[in-house]
Amino acid sequence: xxxxxxCNDLTIASPCKVNLHLSIERRRPxxxxxxxxxxxxxxxxxxxxxxxxxxxxxxxxxxAAGIPDGPENLAARASEFFFRHYPQSGGxxxxxxxxxxxxxxxxGGSSNAAATLLGxxxxxxxxxAGDRLRSLGASLGADVPFFLADIRSAWAxxxxxxxxSVEHTPVLWFLIxxxxxxxxxxWAYQTFSRDILLTNSTRNINVNDSFxxxxxxxxxxxxxxxxxxxxxxxxxxxLKENLLAAGAAGALLSGSGSSVYGVFEDRAAxxxxxxxxxxxxxxxxFTAHSL
Numbered sequence: 159x160x161x162x163x164x165c166n167d168l169t170i171a172s173p174c175k176v177n178l179h180l181s182i183e184r185r186r187p188x189x190x191x192x193x194x195x196x197x198x199x200x201x202x203x204x205x206x207x208x209x210x211x212x213x214x215x216x217x218x219x220x221x222a223a224g225i226p227d228g229p230e231n232l233a234a235r236a237s238e239f240f241f242r243h244y245p246q247s248g249g250x251x252x253x254x255x256x257x258x259x260x261x262x263x264x265x266g267g268s269s270n271a272a273a274t275l276l277g278x279x280x281x282x283x284x285x286x287a288g289d290r291l292r293s294l295g296a297s298l299g300a301d302v303p304f305f306l307a308d309i310r311s312a313w314a315x316x317x318x319x320x321x322x323s324v325e326h327t328p329v330l331w332f333l334i335x336x337x338x339x340x341x342x343x344x345w346a347y348q349t350f351s352r353d354i355l356l357t358n359s360t361r362n363i364n365v366n367d368s369f370x371x372x373x374x375x376x377x378x379x380x381x382x383x384x385x386x387x388x389x390x391x392x393x394x395x396x397l398k399e400n401l402l403a404a405g406a407a408g409a410l411l412s413g414s415g416s417s418v419y420g421v422f423e424d425r426a427a428x429x430x431x432x433x434x435x436x437x438x439x440x441x442x443x444f445t446a447h448s449l
Contacts, residue, residue, distance in 0.1 A: 165281055166210045172254075172273035173203035173449055174264040175304065176332065176412045176419050178311075180381045181363045185351050190317045194363075196324070196378060197265075197304045198311045200332055202446040204266060205255040206233065206273040208281050215249040216241075222256035232271040232298060239294055240278045244286075250278070259336045259442060263413025265301045272305030292321075310448055313367065324368050327448070330375060331428040332419045333406065334444040335397045335437055339416040341387060346414040349386040372423045376408035379421070383414050394418060397437065404431040 179196040186192060211217075216237045218227045228234065233252050241250075252274060258266030272295055279286050286294075288306075295302035300318030311324040369375045388395035394411070397418040401409040405427060406420025422428040428445055437443065 165283075167208070168277055168281055169205055169207045170273045170277045170280075171203050172206045172258075172266075172269045173199055173201060173305075174258045174266055174269055174446075175199050175301070176264065176334070176410075177381060178369075178375055178410070179365060179378045180383065180413065181365075182347075182350055182355065182382045185355060191347055191351070192316065193314065193318050194365075195314050195318060196311065197301070197314055197321075198327070198330070199305075199309070199449045200446040201449055202258055202264070202334065202444050204258050204270060204273075206270055206277060207253040207255075208274065208277045209251040209253075210281060211249045211251055213249050214247075216252070217249070218252045218254070220254045220256055222260070225254075225256060225260050232267040233274040236271040236274040236294075236298055236302075237278065239297065240275060243294065244282070244284060246282055250281075259338070259417070261340050262336045262417040263411065263415045264334070264417055265305065265413070268299045268301035269305045271295065271298045272302050275302075276306065292319075311369075327369060328371055328375070329448045330372060331422040331425055331448075332444075332446045333401060333404075333422065333428050333432055333435070334412075334417055334419040334446060335401070335435075336417040336442045336444070337394055337397060337438070338440055338442065339391060339394060341391065341394075341415045343414045346383050346386060349390075350382060354382070354385055372407055372421065375421060379408045379410045381411045384411050387411060387415050391416065393438075397441075400436055401431070404435045406431060 175197045178198050181194045183192040218234045220227045292303040295306050296319040309323045311327040312321045398409045401420030409420040
């Protein structure tokens with residue numbers, strides 16, 4: 159770990175992801191679930207600003223209401239982990255300008271944690287080995303290692319923390335609808351284990367490991383959580399149908415929801431669909447592209 163130039167203040171982008179594929183393989187004895195999921199990084203993003211302070215401690219401010227700014231915030235936890243392993247004098251102030259909705263299945267909190275770890279490394283002039291940084295990230299959340307890697311697409315296995323990059327993937331355009339419905343991830347896993355895994359013990363979903371086109375991407379699009387979330391939340395299921403009706407080449411629930419996205423070949427097709435989309439006024443709609 160070699161030192162590099164120190165700085166006192168920096169701003170780092172914190173993009174989100176969609177899951178182009180998510181299959182739940184089995185429930186492990188420790189209660190976690192084995193997954194196979196395809197992460198894809200997109201341009202909807204937060205901004206994380208880090209400032210060194212003389213006063214010790216970690217202070218977090220968040221621009222959006224309803225998101226914790228105390229020790230339970232993942233960026234604060236990332237800082238606490240960092241300082242525990244790499245003690246520094248003084249403290250840190252973290253300001254998060256939020257655009258990624260919370261509880262949407264887009265990984266906003268995990269992305270903020272990853273951006274914080276990457277920013278702290280630069281702020282204090284450290285060069286932490288990639289494996290070490292990913293280990294720190296995995297201890298915060300299964301999605302964090304993906305956001306620590308400078309890649310567009312990756313398959314994740316295990317509990318979502320074993321990452322294999324997918325090369326030469328195309329730029330896709332996305333229309334994301336967030337219905338502002340809270341879906342408990344714990345409930346989604348428990349319900350899937352009870353209603354699907356226990357009654358389909360021989361499930362085997364085979365998919366290609368890579369994709370080079372919009373058509374290839376649509377062929378991969380699948381999410382096991384739709385089997386339990388759509389019957390319980392029909393308003394979320396309706397968003398998928400609305401996106402397909404508006405011209406999306408494919409549409410899918412992201413993560414455990416509640417956001418649903420449609421995928422398009424280019425910006426023009428995406429904006430045309432957005433202009434004709436029929437959704438409730440309470441929904442938030444975002445246009446984004448692959449990074």
